[in-house]
């Protein structure tokens with residue numbers, strides 16, 4: 068170790084490896100539906116894409132996790148984003164590419180990607 | 193990038209209940225489910241709640257699984273890791289609520305704790321230096337070497353109010369400044385990881401869960417006093433701690449955090465391990481250094497103090513593991529931060545090893561000044577089986593018993609001394625109404641008699657005589673005069689023994705005499721042991737009106753002391769009875785009693 072900068076560089080490189088282990092009430096939660104229906108519809112690559120993108124951008128305030136079936140199997144893969152203020156957004160028929168866009172627009176810039184939400188895709192509304 | 197981390201405790205407690213098998217099973221199942229790139233298994237140090245081991249925490253959800261068996265692993269992998277469904281039946285009961293799962297930090301066991309020394313235990317992988325660096329590890333050493341003078345380091349430690357966690361509570365900054373003031377061609381930094389108190393395991397847990405914190409702090413101490421060599425004296429009975437220290441030292445050397453020219457500042461510091469054979473006296477500072485030098489571990493008189501003439505006759509500081517574990521945080525967060533915790537004269541936190549008659553046995557770290565009641569009733573979850581609290585023993589064989597009347601005293605160094613006990617290294621053994629206080633005093637004296645090194649007469653012979661008097665009392669052969677003689681002998685040993693072992697050995701006797709004299713008197717005058725522990729003072733008898741003559745007790749008795757024929761009340765032959773109580777446990781009619 069030749070300098071403090073060198074140590075700081077190592078810390079910055081490995082810091083994200085342990086941030087997952089903090090319980091943070093103020094985090095944005097990204098919840099991917101991973102029941103049988105979700106997995107069959109391709110939820111695994113979606114989950115992986117969220118994990119990758121969040122790590123790549125060093126977003127320490129985002130927690131990516133899974134849940135079981137939420138009952139709208141025809142719209143799987145379903146992803147719900149919970150903001151600390153209680154606001155919930157439900158994205159449906161997700162893919163890895165769509166996940167990347169949600170990370171950039173919604174998680175980083177705070178703009179919901181309306182066209183992927185359940186409101187735009189289903190004709191329920 | 194992993195989306196989930198599964199932390200499994202690899203401390204001594206959980207390891208002995210097979211946590212390694214769980215880790216192996218996890219890795220196999222995770223690979224089979226195709227999750228090897230998504231889920232990482234991390235073997236950590238102790239989480240503290242040893243009573244419920246083996247323990248596993250799954251992040252990011254923070255699900256706390258307790259008493260996990262290898263056979264539970266497939267379900268955890270399939271349900272939780274693959275499908276995101278938390279396995280509720282394995283969750284720590286207290287975290288399960290109607291609709292959601294409570295955070296671990298809100299449970300009684302953790303809510304009042306404040307982790308400074310244990311901050312990384314159960315959080316990082318102790319065998320990977322990069323995980324320690326990720327949580328600001330070695331930043332304090334970097335700061336000290338590049339931004340502070342040795343005097344500033346000492347001033348910071350002084351201002352923090354940190355006192356030694358090894359027992360005596362000597363101000364750490366003062367110790368360092370004495371050693372810094374003595375000029376010598378070579379000085380040493382030693383770490384006391386002997387931890388000989390029965391029931392204490394906090395130092396072991398720090399070494400197992402966060403070994404680098406000790407290395408970093410020793411290097412900081414080396415810079416402060418002008419030493420380039422450190423030794424950690426650790427007992428060989430702690431194989432996991434030794435193994436992780438070896439790995440940590442090797443990695444720290446590879447990263448240039450130990451060795452020559454650290455951070456390019458010209459500061460050299462290295463650390464070696466010395467294994468102790470597990471003698472209690474070797475935890476005493478002068479005996480420890482004698483042992484490192486390669487001699488038989490016996491104490492020597494002080495002065496000269498180690499800061500003047502210590503290891504190999506050179507100025508030396510010796511600190512306890514937990515003392516060191518506080519140092520890097522003090523440097524990074526400042527003396528004021530540390531001094532804001534605790535009481536007026538005892539700053540910071542203290543780790544206690546909770547044991548005995550208590551629900552949540554394990555490791556707890558609380559701010560100084562927390563009351564015994566909070567530790568026993570809230571964090572510890574109270575006493576099992578509806579029994580009543582009788583006393584808590586702190587300070588191990590050098591400490592004393594604290595009765596219920598002092599449950600609300602804020603615990604710190606000075607208050608414990610005032611009520612006749614001491615902090616010691618932090619063992620805290622809870623006793624219920626089934627404990628005989630004379631027997632407890634005898635237990636600790638038996639330990640000191642065994643562990644006395646024999647160098648000085650007051651300790652070698654005095655503790656033996658004291659033990660014999662206690663034994664006499666538990667046999668019902670003592671007199672009231674013996675109680676006074678015993679007390680006199682206690683003070684004689686205290687005032688004349690060479691080292692701390694002998695000087696504190698009478699404490700368990702003195703404190704039980706002070707608070708539980710009536711129990712001693714009951715043994716002496718009434719020839720009774722009120723708690724029903726001392727075998728010579730009780731009889732096992734069968735109540736004729738309750739006995740149905742089922743013969744079960746007679747068949748159970750290992751020495752054939754129960755006589756009688758079928759359907760006729762039985763009797764105990766007192767000459768043969770060894771009072772083991774096996775018959776009492778077996779009797780279905782509650783017809784056998786001990787009194």
Ligand SMILES: Cc1cc2nc3c(=O)[nH]c(=O)nc-3n(C[C@H](O)[C@H](O)[C@H](O)COP(=O)(O)O)c2cc1C
Nearest residue numbers: 356357358384387388475476477511512515692693
């Ligand atoms: C008989 C005896 C046993 C001791 N055992 C230990 C021990 O196991 N660990 C420890 O840190 N200190 C032990 N001590 C206290 C040490 O002598 C010394 O005070 C302490 O290690 C200094 O470190 P500190 O100032 O950081 O507490 C023991 C003292 C005596 C008299």
